[in-house]
Amino acid sequence: MGSKPMLFWDTKTILTYMEPNFRFNLALKIPLIQTAEKSAPLIINRLELHDNRLVINRTEYRMKVWRECKADAGLDNGEVDDDSDEYGDQTSIDESIQPGDIKLVYDGNRCRPNRWLGYVCPEKVYSLPCNHSIRLYVSDTMYEFPYTNMKMHHLIGRLLTIFIGNRNGEWTIRKIKLKNKILRWPANGRKPIIRHAKIGEYSPYKLNGLQSIINTSVPLTILKTSRSKYEDRISDHSFLKNVKHLIISDGTDFFYRSNVLSIQIPFVSITTPTSLENNLKGLIKTFMRRTRPTGVCFYIRTRSKMNLNRINHRDVLRKSTDRMRLRMGSEAVVDVQYKEIESKLWLTIKTVPKQR
Structure with missing residues (x-):
């Protein structure tokens, strides 16, 4: 006797009792259950929202920017906590706002923060290639994304x-x-x-x-x-x-x-x-x-x-x-x-x- 595929309602019932992070990742790997995943009841015990990380229950999704310039090895490369522009200046709050975002702090000074990452990116000055990326840490696993058209926000x-x-x-x-x-x-x-x-x-x-x-x-x-x-x-x-x-x-x-x-x-x-x-x-x-x-x-x-x-x-x-x-x-x-x-x-x- 051959196996039968689960019905939509059966899938929803099973998803309801799954741990949320496991459930989200399962839906990413199996697109056929994504509709059921969005429809099934969901309970998140704990949600923390930070500027460069979020926590769902006991799982943390933490982001860093990895800056690796090819020129002048003495420059301040490595992981940093903030987004920056092509000159290495930290991106201001107003520059990071996307359509639909809601500001939770006072406007204050709309100018850039008085902070930089210690150097001007050689890629901008000397047209030398750099290897900047976003590092996403989830539990003991690191995922890396190009820092070209996407920033941490x-x-x-x-x-x-x-x-x-x-x-x-x-x-x-x-x-x-x-x-x-x-x-x-x-x-x-x-x-x-x-x-x-x-x-x-x-x-x-x-x-x-x-x-x-x-x-x-x-x-x-x-x-x-x-x-x-x-x-x-x-x-x-x-x-x-x-x-x-x-x-x-x-x-x-x-x-x-x-x-x-x-x-x-x-x-x-x-x-x-x-x-x-x-x-x-x-x-x-x-x-x-x-x-x-x-x-x-x-x-x-x-x-x-x-x-x-x-x-x-x-x-x-x-x-x-x-x-x-x-x-x-x-x-x-x-x-x-x-x-x-x-x-x-x-x-x-x-x-x-x-x-x-």
């Missing part, structure tokens, strides 16, 4: 298109980390459900980028960010309406200066220990200015306890050294108290239903 875009572009099946990224300056996301295909995003320093550009790639019909469970050099407050960005839990690290002053308390986010955590002496009274006053739905909660890491008996407010129902309750409208109460969680001290501010 082109290769990053091509890899992302091959792996996650043109998808029509449902797919999920459990954790994504944006460490790149330019988001080179494929233009075509279904948007993923993203559960947990870490964007580094806060920037509205990064929220723009996330909003453009994410399936906003499913809320983002966690968004983690930190103090920014350029922004002194978190703007009321439309993307934040899709965030359940905002975590701010390395920037308690950033939190106090910002308008986080005015943004509709159910759960906010400030994870860097702070002193409450000069901020707690104003924090509670700001929180009480507007009626909030039940379930809204702020966790603020603190170095020590401040006596809550010292806080006066017209809506106080009762208070003690470690806890106070305030009236919020006719249906809710604001509960302020200290909690110790895993040997860390937190001040919690939470809106709870009023007990009947």
Whole structure:
């Protein structure tokens, strides 16, 4: 009895349970299954995006430029981390932007960075041939591509298109980390459900980028960010309406200066220990200015306890050294108290239903 080819739906089922990197490479080697691969459900546990590398689960795709000039062996040849032009100057961010790319950093100086690779390429000066290439490292294997019509930022875009572009099946990224300056996301295909995003320093550009790639019909469970050099407050960005839990690290002053308390986010955590002496009274006053739905909660890491008996407010129902309750409208109460969680001290501010 002869063997029977697998049906399309059988192929999709098998692909669904494959490790993503193995699955992507299998589809590259067997073009007949590429349609099924793009249609099958996909779950990526971890996706990290950098300017010259990306990480999918436990597999890293890392790029270097290999510069090998034939003239003058004393020149600075070898591997470098940045793209460059024919003169050896590092390519600027704006020069690397391709159609559909999204900038995640501030414009700053549009001029070239004050950095070079140590020499002018002899190929340009003396018309001598050079052997420049892109080296792609995947696990213990190196692949090499000519550095003529393609640079590293082109290769990053091509890899992302091959792996996650043109998808029509449902797919999920459990954790994504944006460490790149330019988001080179494929233009075509279904948007993923993203559960947990870490964007580094806060920037509205990064929220723009996330909003453009994410399936906003499913809320983002966690968004983690930190103090920014350029922004002194978190703007009321439309993307934040899709965030359940905002975590701010390395920037308690950033939190106090910002308008986080005015943004509709159910759960906010400030994870860097702070002193409450000069901020707690104003924090509670700001929180009480507007009626909030039940379930809204702020966790603020603190170095020590401040006596809550010292806080006066017209809506106080009762208070003690470690806890106070305030009236919020006719249906809710604001509960302020200290909690110790895993040997860390937190001040919690939470809106709870009023007990009947």
